Amino acid sequence: MPPAFKTLANRMAALAGYPGFEADACLINRYTPGARMTLHQDKNEVNYGAPIVSVSLGLPAVFELGGLERGEPVQTVLLHHGDVLVWGGPARLRYHGVRAVPHGNHPLTGACRINLTFRQAA
Numbered sequence: 001m002p003p004a005f006k007t008l009a010n011r012m013a014a015l016a017g018y019p020g021f022e023a024d025a026c027l028i029n030r031y032t033p034g035a036r037m038t039l040h041q042d043k044n045e046v047n048y049g050a051p052i053v054s055v056s057l058g059l060p061a062v063f064e065l066g067g068l069e070r071g072e073p074v075q076t077v078l079l080h081h082g083d084v085l086v087w088g089g090p091a092r093l094r095y096h097g098v099r100a101v102p103h104g105n106h107p108l109t110g111a112c113r114i115n116l117t118f119r120q121a122a
């Protein structure tokens with residue numbers, strides 16, 4: 001992982017109240033218009049005590065944050081280029097997803113949204 005990515009993720013986690021976070025994995029999601037990610041929980045990591053740090057780049061998208069059980073109502077957050085979302089603690093296993101990315105053209109990414117999701121996986 002590029003050191004600048006790791007530094008960004010660790011600093012964002014610390015700002016959000018997770019000072020010991022050490023990102024060791026970065027999942028890169030690329031969404032073209034119409035692409036979405038259905039509600040799911042992030043459960044591949046060993047330590048659920050570490051938060052998820054999510055960086056949005058390019059086209060905006062509506063992020064859905066549900067509850068700890070599938071089917072609970074969702075809150076929505078509009079994520080823009082440069083936004084960072086951190087969730088952990090009692091929210092770590094909340095269902096989440098992304099609604100279909102709208103058509104558009106971002107000056108830096110073109111017709112796509114890129115999401116970097118940092119985790120402490122090991």
Ligand SMILES: O=C(O)CCC(=O)C(=O)O
Pocket residue numbers: 027029037042054063096097098115117
């Ligand atoms: O693209 C996003 O903002 C969310 C990505 C996500 O939920 C995941 O990678 O598990």
